[in-house]
Amino acid sequence: MFYHDGKLQYDVKVDKPNPQFAKMLQQAIGGIEGEMKVCLQYLFQAFGARGPEKYRDMLLETGTEEMAHIELLATAVALNLEGATNDLKDEVAKDPFMEQIMGGANPRHILSSGMCAMAVDSSGVPFNGSWVIGTGNLAADMYANVTAESAGRTLATRLWQSTDDKGMKDMLAFLIARDTMHQNQWLAVLEEIGGLEGNHPIPNSFPREKENQYNNYNFLSTHINGESKAKGRWSDGKSIDGKGEFTFEKAKPLGRKPNLGRPHPNAYAQKEQMKANPSMAESAINKMRND
């Protein structure tokens, strides 16, 4: 169960409302790098957590914290929209500030939400539930979470760079700090459950002997000739998971050209597709004829 106190986790002040910045902030709410994603991702991972209890508990803690981040940012969007206007009237053309604002603002902030935050990104594309990753594999989920916090912190620094509103910079500096912690937090779980050698290859519960043994540590170069510069730590030496040796190999087909034969009559392809196909055995054709 969940509770609230109606207060903000951090102060939100906007010195100079800017609808264009409101639009940009939406990326941190409803975007694929945003707080709705991490909030729901951590909560769904917690709700479905199987195994040691402490990971469920931790996910629940931080998922709940992220709700407060949505609240912070939604408040920031509303305050930045205090300066919005839906006037497209003639006088506007004379006001350079209005021009700038209208140009980059999200029209739905006026038309649809009446100057509030929405569950969309900075292009106005709605939040999508497919972004909520929970695999049921703890290590895979922790990498998904580090990824989310890395993209999230990168986004927050770019937003910080985009404004010189003191209040907004202060709020973003707080969110940047939380992302620092959360990157460390998910990495800490990865260390605790085995580190690079213990976790990889993920999932580590699949019997290694069932995996193809000849293609699990070779970098395959698809370069058409030998000019590739794609050499580095991954093309030579011990593998990162400590269980193999990297090699560099030219990719080549191990299979043949596929032949799907003629279409099934019931699927109503064109008649021309069903005509004799030289590479198809007569027996197969006859079989199809009698289906």
Added chain:
Amino acid sequence: MFYHDGKLQYDVKVDKPNPQFAKMLQQAIGGIEGEMKVCLQYLFQAFGARGPEKYRDMLLETGTEEMAHIELLATAVALNLEGATNDLKDEVAKDPFMEQIMGGANPRHILSSGMCAMAVDSSGVPFNGSWVIGTGNLAADMYANVTAESAGRTLATRLWQSTDDKGMKDMLAFLIARDTMHQNQWLAVLEEIGGLEGNHPIPNSFPREKENQYNNYNFLSTHINGESKAKGRWSDGKSIDGKGEFTFEKAKPLGRKPNLGRPHPNAYAQKEQMKANPSMAESAINKMRND
């Protein structure tokens, strides 16, 4: 530029066509853990790569390899659909094998594609371009790639577990092996560009002194009382990035209750929303009246 030879990277044989398994394989083609995602993700990262040339080259190599994986899986779907039928007629009810097939098959494999693979996942939800992650930050991208290969290998092992078709198991064992390599490959880049301490917090180019200094290494517990079991590597000791000390702290609001005041008249809220609001200064109200 890109080239092809029309051959498969690995052999694809289906001993016993199974439309239900064809539907499941679609997750590995058009799903968020699938090959379309990784293929496009690595290629877009390559196309936009700034910085050392070898990372662009490597991304291009592996993005190109992933195209061959889409080809493998699309071939496998088509071959598994050779047993599909669109007969819902009365006789079907008598054939238990048909019942099973129809139940779990994707009707669009017959209706829309005429027994071929589509750019959708195992629920029939279309591939979505938002899943193609490229942040312009190399470390963030590498984590996104490790995540993709971890979820991808987990998916492949679950597909492997779902079938006892020998050909399918063999193809999946190959793909599982490639995912092992690719996990190692992206981790190798992370090691090469600095490892945990060098890379984190991502982005490492943001000036640390601009980040809020009091909230970057404390685990914030949102538990309503002291019963949380969320303690571990992340709540105590040196942080993973080596730049701070973890602490465990009870979350509390640093901000106040937000007050957005009355709605702007032009936004056509209800009149009742615009009535006097005790917590709103009269001057602000008058200002609004005169807008």
Added chain:
Amino acid sequence: MFYHDGKLQYDVKVDKPNPQFAKMLQQAIGGIEGEMKVCLQYLFQAFGARGPEKYRDMLLETGTEEMAHIELLATAVALNLEGATNDLKDEVAKDPFMEQIMGGANPRHILSSGMCAMAVDSSGVPFNGSWVIGTGNLAADMYANVTAESAGRTLATRLWQSTDDKGMKDMLAFLIARDTMHQNQWLAVLEEIGGLEGNHPIPNSFPREKENQYNNYNFLSTHINGESKAKGRWSDGKSIDGKGEFTFEKAKPLGRKPNLGRPHPNAYAQKEQMKANPSMAESAINKMRND
């Protein structure tokens, strides 16, 4: 800010796991009538609330309660999936129970989430942020909320009807009760801010004299002749908002056939579209020629 205690708002017991029912329950999580929608809808409405403080507070209370409902249902999904299997092997065909399960189960519950709830509906379609309605107009929002709770309670009764698992029926009976309360709650706000006559037409702050005065209380019948049976409370008598008289009128065009003229040359239509158009004045054509 938000807090949690890790306990469920109501007990969740599953006597007999049923993956098919797990799939159906997803509609109540990630569907357009589900708990994610109402949770986010009430919270976003609260975050953007302008006007009397008590409505913001109430929305925040109930939005927070709905989070606990997501938690309930996600737990129910996970428990129903304990009986799931990804075996499509030959033996399956012999086991009628397995057949039933595989037929209707969501394959992603095994392949993607490893037997946990996901942010999708019962077709596997991801939750979509566009469903989170907040207009900035309190009355419009309350109707959106009554709608959500009406569709939501209807869904819950249909789920209740679909199972005879005692634990599931008990949990659903609780959720059905909460939906009863929430319907009443949003209706109570509508009564408090003016009732039918006070609120309508929504928004009530738009100057009525600006609205077209001849088309605001007439039912327009688009039936091609006089056979329509569409008569009732809406076609005669005082309007519901008490501000007009209903009439029943045959719809007829008040405008002319539109004529958009010829395409602009820069838009690269076909040349044939740009040829002389009898209904287009020569001067307009010449003007276009000289653009």
Added chain:
Amino acid sequence: MFYHDGKLQYDVKVDKPNPQFAKMLQQAIGGIEGEMKVCLQYLFQAFGARGPEKYRDMLLETGTEEMAHIELLATAVALNLEGATNDLKDEVAKDPFMEQIMGGANPRHILSSGMCAMAVDSSGVPFNGSWVIGTGNLAADMYANVTAESAGRTLATRLWQSTDDKGMKDMLAFLIARDTMHQNQWLAVLEEIGGLEGNHPIPNSFPREKENQYNNYNFLSTHINGESKAKGRWSDGKSIDGKGEFTFEKAKPLGRKPNLGRPHPNAYAQKEQMKANPSMAESAINKMRND
């Protein structure tokens, strides 16, 4: 069956083409508050109407009227785009009017549609069929329709406010009037089939005794302490449906902390997740081992 006469339901004149306003008008076509939604919603409700014939007939009448509204708005978009240009050339920078236009215009109005309306909203997000609500429950559907017309009329007034083009204001004043009628119309159905006490809780055909009897009229406060201001008509007195008494109660968990146990081996979680879990009975663990 449907027919047309090629004339507009109301005159559409644009005195001064404005591509930026064309973009805003798209919200009223392809947005979640737009005419495509209501048109399809009423038609699908009609097509699936079971029960008294007059409601089916009425829905068909108004659904057909809404098609004419799409036609009106699509014509308005096309006429506003007569002033659009795809010139991003140097000279543009010198022309302040062009700057304003390009800033806020939808590039697809030039690139994709060649200066016509599209089935998208004002952010360019495509219309989505999930917005077409029909529950099979007449009262729930009527609330969905009142909601649609309330958000729709609010949108139309905001568009009216955004322009001083006389022709556009006139067309919008007509649409605003129709929304007034349609709000009244759906409310009239609700009155006719029972009003607040007759209809609620929706669905009114579910046996009330099956609903949880202790949680259907209590406002649950999730506020962490007693400071909530969320008191009003909903926290005290007779319920709106006349069947209960409102109370105000502090929310508390009625369930326990959930425990999903260890992951199933076939789902390939990490091995660490499967290790002994203190809160899990040994017998359960052994059972899993033998699965």
Added chain:
Amino acid sequence: MFYHDGKLQYDVKVDKPNPQFAKMLQQAIGGIEGEMKVCLQYLFQAFGARGPEKYRDMLLETGTEEMAHIELLATAVALNLEGATNDLKDEVAKDPFMEQIMGGANPRHILSSGMCAMAVDSSGVPFNGSWVIGTGNLAADMYANVTAESAGRTLATRLWQSTDDKGMKDMLAFLIARDTMHQNQWLAVLEEIGGLEGNHPIPNSFPREKENQYNNYNFLSTHINGESKAKGRWSDGKSIDGKGEFTFEKAKPLGRKPNLGRPHPNAYAQKEQMKANPSMAESAINKMRND
């Protein structure tokens, strides 16, 4: 403006309700090959038609006819759902007919719509406005329409093949016939406005001399060696538009390897990406340093 008469364009009878077939029919309603798409596509093309009046009129005629097709199919879905049930109870397992039905049915037909058609495809994926194609170029639009009717007729024949319900086969035979007419109809426009030589390349209003003159009639083979079998009418002889000669050429790069240089500091890439890049001129690096 639009009108209706409440009657069906063709009789809809269902001899034996089949919820599984109801699900399949949804593809013809809300799928990318379905009637919603063609209806809206023809209407939007009509609403935005510029140029000779008769094409606008014709598009409006057929767009209006397609509405009646949605009505037919929605009625067919509702009638097929008369046999649906939401019982997942124990007894179900004993009833093979129920098993089959539940397996393949769309659960939302019960849970969400109460046994009516929805605006979704046969996977339950909602209709998407992006499918409504109107380019402003008449010839491009006619090809889009031929495509829609070709995929649509193919779908209808596959549905026809899937059932032996006499009523359903009869309705589908009608729809198949209409698709025959509509394919011919759009082809007739293409003939009328110039045929293959007159229309192509589309758009025919772009000045041909501005197009690259060396790459407009050569088939480029990306095959890695000379084994391609991709030879036919397109690799030799006069081009279809009569304006060139087909040739067969091996694809080779005309451009160089791209070099995007170092990332801009403000975008917060990793520091390692910004380090010296051998292939980057020192001057460029210095310039960046001073930004």
Added chain:
Amino acid sequence: MFYHDGKLQYDVKVDKPNPQFAKMLQQAIGGIEGEMKVCLQYLFQAFGARGPEKYRDMLLETGTEEMAHIELLATAVALNLEGATNDLKDEVAKDPFMEQIMGGANPRHILSSGMCAMAVDSSGVPFNGSWVIGTGNLAADMYANVTAESAGRTLATRLWQSTDDKGMKDMLAFLIARDTMHQNQWLAVLEEIGGLEGNHPIPNSFPREKENQYNNYNFLSTHINGESKAKGRWSDGKSIDGKGEFTFEKAKPLGRKPNLGRPHPNAYAQKEQMKANPSMAESAINKMRND
């Protein structure tokens, strides 16, 4: 399998970076008329090709070429973004060039991708897998491909018209030429497999005698009276497929008004919907009562 050489198919030079043009170019990458669509469409058609081998080979050739087009355009986007900035600071208002840029630029080009191309269209809407058309019918697919290249070439000419950057115009002139070839190429297949008379109606393998014989060559006019101007090649004379005679007919209903009867009690409609319905036989009502 696929290979690459890291070089561009054509030179990409940007004389004057323009973030607004970068946004427009995205339509040609991730839009429904863009290169991702055609690339994946041709590749999926190839992967699923049944019938004569040369068509599979040809599709594979051109699908592979289109990958190089994505590469070209992604490079062009990145180079146009070199001039992007995320500064919304006060000074910006003074710089008219910045104003123009910020107005029309996609904020995610800075916030999300760090100045690289993304898998989205020019509105920021993500690429959608539903656009990848492959029907399993060769003729239907070829029309889909001609459509794609017609919309694609139209888009490219509009982009060409939008810029006077010499490098961009040169690259677009190359892409325009390739679209000319590809239109011709797919038309060549249509000629080779039978031309208009041989291919239509598509699919040509469905037995014509099963189609409704009275409605396959008549243009149905839904105009409410006789004023339609929709006459042309399609309303008179031999049909384009050579198998019928066009006629012009006034549309009229061949079916009756549908009657779905009363709702099933288990679906929980309102009680009022279930009351006696005069047009419903008593026996049917009783039957429902006993269900």
